[in-house]
Amino acid sequence: MEENKSKKLSWLWIVLIVIVVGVLVGVFVPGSGGDVELVDAKMTCQYNSLMGGFEADITGSVQNNTNSDYSYVQIEFSVYDENERNLGTITDNMNNLAAGETWSFKATSLGWYDYKPVSFKLVEITYW
Secondary structure: OHHHHHHHHHHHHHHHHHHHHHHHHHHHOOOOOOOEEEEEEEEEEEEEOOOOEEEEEEEEEEEEOOOOOEEEEEEEEEEEOOOOOEEEEEEEEEEEEOOOOEEEEEEEOOOOEOOOOOEEEEEEEEEO
């Protein structure tokens, strides 16, 4: 009987330690939480007659809401035409986003689109 009680207490401690470690990892590992967030974003699109296609820019800001400095931050968006076809991704990145700082980004398409981009969705913000 005493042995069963001891085994149950051992398992309880193991479970408790796993929970505490999981919480600490979520708090202290860069990129694991929602602490760097998109504040605002808008897309502009224009036709480039010289290149024969559409180009798009997404501008906005990202806020570092932590007490940590990050050496690298990247934002990635998918862009869509009027028929909700995914036309590809647009990214921007920077080095050294300090704690509490706001980054004003401009993500520019690297190619020319045959279809006009009319909407976008945030794919992810990567940071470390």
